[in-house]
Amino acid sequence: MLNENLEEIKSISAKTVSGSLKRVNEKIRAIIIDGSVTKSIISAAEEIGCQTIVAKNFATTDTKIKLLSL
Numbered sequence: 001m002l003n004e005n006l007e008e009i010k011s012i013s014a015k016t017v018s019g020s021l022k023r024v025n026e027k028i029r030a031i032i033i034d035g036s037v038t039k040s041i042i043s044a045a046e047e048i049g050c051q052t053i054v055a056k057n058f059a060t061t062d063t064k065i066k067l068l069s070l
Contacts, residue, residue, distance in 0.1 A: 002030040018044040031055065034070070 001009040003026050010036065012020050014035045021044045028050050033041070036057040045053060045065055052066040060066060 001028050002032070003027060004029050006030065017041050021045060021048050021050070024048075037067075 003009050009026050014033050018040045028048055030052040031045060031050055033055040037053055037055040040061045042063050054068045056070045060065055
């Protein structure tokens with residue numbers, strides 16, 4: 001997870017991303033995942049106002065978040 005200045009906020013496993021997003025006190029600008037992004041991760045990212053997700057695969061692309069492939 002990266003903040004507005006693109007500095008690392010926290011490094012966690014991909015399995016705990018969606019639950020951890022709501023517990024981070026800082027605004028998250030980008031999420032980088034070495035793996036696949038599920039619909040629940042995208043939904044949680046939308047709820048907190050995340051702007052970009054970078055990953056290998058996406059379960060869905062139906063989002064306003066900018067999605068970038070590794």
